[in-house]
Amino acid sequence: MIKIQTLNNIAKNGINEFSDKKYSIQTNINDPDGILLRSYSMHKMVIPASVKAIARAGSGVNNIPIDECTSRGIVVFNTPGANANAVKELVLTSLLLSSRRIIEGVEWTRSLFGEKNISNIVESGKKEFAGVEIAGKKLGIIGLGAIGALVANDALALDMEVYGYDPYISVDTAWRLSRNVQRIDNLEQIFSTCDYITIHVPLTKDTNKFVNEKLLSLMKKGSRLFNFSRGELVDEFALEHALNNGTVGVYVTDFPNENVIGLKNVIPIPHLGASTIESEENCARMAAKQLKNYLETGNIKNSVNFPNVELPFTGKKRITISHKNIPNMVGQITGLLAKYAVNIADMLNRSKGSYAYTMIDLDETINEQVEQLLTEIDGVISVRVI
Structure with a gap:
């Protein structure tokens, strides 16, 4: 019997990838062969010697001690692309939320509860929430992986000019990317050219706080910046300065914390990027298949460390x-x-x-x-x- 330990609730269709006759799947289990999880932090966990592989139902693996696993020969899997459509849709939503002052307008309208002649008040007050259209604007995409490529293609369909920066673009992604996406060779050009910039790169030692004071100072006055990858990619102290002087008109982040939640012109989304039923099912199924395939055949696909x-x-x-x-x-x-x-x-x-x-x-x-x-x-x- 092959033992699988789950550290989070895993979508049923993921669990169903494992045969009842061949696998035992439990939250509390001794000497597991594999571990299946989502966002549970393993950094303080003692990983049993029996563990051969860990599968994360999601793309980020900063909740897993990768160096320790690698030194022990434990293969760590993630699920790149499985939640891409869900994140893409939230990025497209953010283009509109940051441009049309929709949230502020809705909150103001709710505050009118109990007033008389609301229709008249709305008509006279709506001018305070005038926004801009995204058609014809320049969108810069940093990272043209599974998510970035989807955002690029759909933004073109919304009549935006799309610029992409990715020095490590894969052949597969290049095939999926519209020929109308303009390739840019340096970050400075993205930040100085675009009205909207969205980040889709992994958090590494090299990318930590790579969106710094220098890059932010190049942005056009009132530009919008979106972060649906990792909060640590943006230097938050430099961001605060850019928000205060109006260089960054709106910052939309899926990773709110005590530093950014109180800043002006920040739209803090509670980490909803992959929070759809479809995304959770896609990630669970993909993680389970990769873990099962490795345990049964030794084959490795989508490992972050091997x-x-x-x-x-x-x-x-x-x-x-x-x-x-x-x-x-x-x-x-x-x-x-x-x-x-x-x-x-x-x-x-x-x-x-x-x-x-x-x-x-x-x-x-x-x-x-x-x-x-x-x-x-x-x-x-x-x-x-x-």
Whole structure:
């Protein structure tokens, strides 16, 4: 029985990916083989030695101790693109919310409860909430991944001029992106050119507070800035200054905190980007499939800490080895198997940064002695026989 621990409520269609006969899925479970979660923070959690993989039903993995997992050979999955449509729709909503003063107008109208002649009051007071149209305006998109590409294509349909910045754009995304999106080579041009700027990049050491005083000072007076990726991407002290002097006309964030919630012209959305029934189901199903596939076949897809590795599973004995990405690792592994007359039917090796993953299909079984000797090779992190 393969044991799966859930640290959050997971959509039923995700749980249904696991067979009742083969899997045990519980919140409280001893020695789980895999962990399935959403936003639960694992940083203070003692991760059992039995854990082979963790799947996050969502794109961000800052709630998971990635470095610890990698050093232990635990594969961490996320679900890029599964919530893309939900986030895209909220970005499009924000284009209108930030332009037409809809929230302020609705709040003012509600305050009229109990007054007489409300229709007349509304007609005389509505001029205070005049806004601007988005058609013909320039939208800058930083990050043209699954979400950014969807935003770009739909914004074009709304008659906006769309500019995109992404030095790491994938071939798949490039195929999906409209040819009418204008590619920009530097952030300075995005910030100095566009009326609206939306951020869709992951939070890393390099992107932390990358939207800083210098970039914000380049913005056109009254420009709108949207953050549906991570709050830490924006230097909040520089943002406060830009809001106060009117450089940033409106800041829409899906990550409100004590620093920004009291600032003027901020629309603080309570982290609703992926909060749709469809998004939660898509993320749960995708995370469950990736976790199940890895536990049953060793194949890796959409891991944040190990390379994508996929070899058709024929039912033969398979060895998967997580190891350091250093010279002669594959030679030592195959040499050991040859020494003990273990014949290799197929093999695949891929690396990602300082770590690598080797998958080997065998023509026969492997005894525990050889398995143990593989774990003793200097640089090997974990060995699994499927």
